[in-house]
Amino acid sequence: QVQVVESGGGLVEAGGSLRLSCRVFGVKLADYQMGWFRQAPGKERETLACIDPPSESILYEEPAKGRFTISQDNAENTLYLQINDLKPEDTATYYCAANNRDCSNSWCPPACPHDFNSWGQGTQVTVSS
Numbered sequence: 279q280v281q282v283v284e285s286g287g288g289l290v291e292a293g294g295s296l297r298l299s300c301r302v303f304g305v306k307l308a309d310y311q312m313g314w315f316r317q318a319p320g321k322e323r324e325t326l327a328c329i330d331p332p333s334e335s336i337l338y339e340e341p342a343k344g345r346f347t348i349s350q351d352n353a354e355n356t357l358y359l360q361i362n363d364l365k366p367e368d369t370a371t372y373y374c375a376a377n378n379r380d381c382s383n384s385w386c387p388p389a390c391p392h393d394f395n396s397w398g399q400g401t402q403v404t405v406s407s
Contacts, residue, residue: 287401300374309382328390
């Protein structure tokens with residue numbers, strides 16, 4: 279069973295940067311499709327970016343184009359989201375999630391933007407103006 283734990287959030291001034299981490303437990307990160315998401319109070323959850331390690335493809339949804347970078351460290355079994363030039367509107371709880379299909383030996387249909395099953399508790403990012 280895939281388990282994920284996010285960290286790295288905090289209070290940051292506008293213009294600053296953060297790198298969020300998502301540690302994956304129970305499976306090899308390299309075999310699973312992963313994504314980063316966020317949800318601000320009173321708003322729907324947004325998909326930010328997805329990564330498909332078996333095919334090495336990365337997809338950024340509109341809210342994340344330009345200032346967000348998704349990456350992974352297979353040795354650490356950790357997914358990252360680098361956010362630069364933070365803005366007050368980036369204030370939200372950020373989540374990572376995994377699709378539970380093991381793609382190590384077979385093709386998996388794209389999970390992005392919404393086909394994710396294993397979610398973490400989230401990490402809060404607050405950007406002050």
